[in-house]
Amino acid sequence: MTEPEKQKKLFGTNGVRAVVGKEMTPELVMGIGMALGSMRKGKIAVGMDTRTSGPALCSALKAGLLACGCDVVDMGVLPTPALQYLVKNHFDAGAVITASHNPPEYNGVKVIEGDGTEMDDEQTIKLEERLFSKDFNLVDWENVGTETSSPEMIGEYIHSITSAFPDSTETGFTVAVDPGSGPACLTTPDILTKLGCRVHTINGQTDGRFPGRLPEPSPEGLKALSELVISTGAAFGVAHDGDADRAVFVDENGDFLEENEEFALMQRFACKGKRGTVVTPVSTSQLVEAIAAETGTRVEYTRVGSIYVARKMLELSENGENVLFGGEGNGGLIFPAHQHCRDGGMTAAVMVHILKNEKKTLSELRKELPSHHMIKDKIFTTDAPALLEKVKTDFASDRLDTTDGVRINREKSWALFRPSGTEPFMRLYVEAENIEGAKLLYNEIMNTINN
Numbered sequence: 001m002t003e004p005e006k007q008k009k010l011f012g013t014n015g016v017r018a019v020v021g022k023e024m025t026p027e028l029v030m031g032i033g034m035a036l037g038s039m040r041k042g043k044i045a046v047g048m049d050t051r052t053s054g055p056a057l058c059s060a061l062k063a064g065l066l067a068c069g070c071d072v073v074d075m076g077v078l079p080t081p082a083l084q085y086l087v088k089n090h091f092d093a094g095a096v097i098t099a100s101h102n103p104p105e106y107n108g109v110k111v112i113e114g115d116g117t118e119m120d121d122e123q124t125i126k127l128e129e130r131l132f133s134k135d136f137n138l139v140d141w142e143n144v145g146t147e148t149s150s151p152e153m154i155g156e157y158i159h160s161i162t163s164a165f166p167d168s169t170e171t172g173f174t175v176a177v178d179p180g181s182g183p184a185c186l187t188t189p190d191i192l193t194k195l196g197c198r199v200h201t202i203n204g205q206t207d208g209r210f211p212g213r214l215p216e217p218s219p220e221g222l223k224a225l226s227e228l229v230i231s232t233g234a235a236f237g238v239a240h241d242g243d244a245d246r247a248v249f250v251d252e253n254g255d256f257l258e259e260n261e262e263f264a265l266m267q268r269f270a271c272k273g274k275r276g277t278v279v280t281p282v283s284t285s286q287l288v289e290a291i292a293a294e295t296g297t298r299v300e301y302t303r304v305g306s307i308y309v310a311r312k313m314l315e316l317s318e319n320g321e322n323v324l325f326g327g328e329g330n331g332g333l334i335f336p337a338h339q340h341c342r343d344g345g346m347t348a349a350v351m352v353h354i355l356k357n358e359k360k361t362l363s364e365l366r367k368e369l370p371s372h373h374m375i376k377d378k379i380f381t382t383d384a385p386a387l388l389e390k391v392k393t394d395f396a397s398d399r400l401d402t403t404d405g406v407r408i409n410r411e412k413s414w415a416l417f418r419p420s421g422t423e424p425f426m427r428l429y430v431e432a433e434n435i436e437g438a439k440l441l442y443n444e445i446m447n448t449i450n451n
């Protein structure tokens with residue numbers, strides 16, 4: 001665990017999340033509103049996902065912001081990347097009430113900076129300090145903020161995506177969409193229809209009880225989407241997590257496209273014929289290196305967490321590098337020409353563009369990827385630092401990367417061993433070209449751990 005993560009007490013990698021009515025209360029969210037309203041001035045956009053607790057918590061957030069003199073513009077229900085896009089273009093900051101992929105009993109807050117990125121560790125620690133010490137700049141009666149609502153602005157986000165593909169209006173694909181009863185119900189079917197697709201939906205009505213599936217778009221939860229793909233003869237199916245910053249796919253046969261393979265296909269599209277850089281955390285598949293070699297691009301690695309990827313992309317761009325693509329191997333992908341955050345709606349649109357241009361099916365494109373096999377495991381421990389040191393020592397003769405935990409790099413395989421940010425276990429990822437290679441390195445590491 002690195003320093004900033006240790007210092008953050010309430011916020012995790014992507015905002016605060018907790019169970020509603022227990023740790024997640026209107027008091028807490030109003031405090032976050034007052035802390036944010038004390039740090040950022042001007043026009044603040046707020047929004048929420050479809051959770052049942054959204055209106056109660058969003059009202060508390062707005063109360064805190066207004067009481068500190070901020071003018072609040074309520075966007076209603078919308079995907080997190082839609083709010084991020086609108087903040088970047090029109091507002092001084094933003095906040096969204098969401099618990100992303102967590103189950104329905106959770107809710108939380110993501111804080112968005114004026115450039116559309118999630119608040120970084122340093123500023124989040126300052127926000128927490130204000131919250132814990134109740135250091136709020138409440139204003140007098142003449143200076144309290146005003147509240148307006150602009151739910152129609154979601155249309156600007158949809159247009160920003162469809163207008164990025166001006167030649168895609170007659171794609172003619174049939175596609176199946178599973179927004180999981182989340183805010184993407186209001187965006188992805190519309191985006192794909194405007195790109196000339198015939199769209200069928202499942203879990204297409206916003207519903208904070210999530211009657212069809214949980215907000216995490218797991219292969220198990222997407223069986224109904226696979227069936228819809230097959231029964232409608234769709235070219236692909238796309239599903240989102242609870243705030244639609246991630247998108248995952250099933251191919252035309254209804255088979256789940258593993259998220260690292262999704263990353264590789266999108267990377268190939270984003271980098272083809274261009275010189276530049278791809279940014280991803282150390283947990284991403286070695287497919288990223290294979291595609292980088294094929295396209296002649298450079299890979300820059302970061303700590304695990306989309307905010308680190310987004311900030312590194314911005315930083316490299318500011319230093320004059322041509323940053324083409326970024327994201328994580330979990331369906332959270334960043335297309336920097338549009339915005340520097342994960343964007344599920346944009347990812348769905350790019351898939352249409354890829355299939356149209358490659359003139360191959362999704363299963364064919366996946367089969368063309370280099371062979372690879374990944375093992376993921378959890379190691380329970382109460383002394384993560386000691387275990388980490390042991391692995392570092394025992395594998396000292398390998399090429400080690402300590403950006404986040406320890407990554408062991410070999411010719412055709414790699415492993416990442418890192419502490420979970422929040423729970424008493426370590427995550428172990430091992431990958432090689434085939435299952436035998438992956439097992440070999442996995443067993444080597446397990447021998448070290450078990451000794």
Ligand code: MG
Nearest residue numbers: 100241243245
């Ligand atoms: Mg999410």
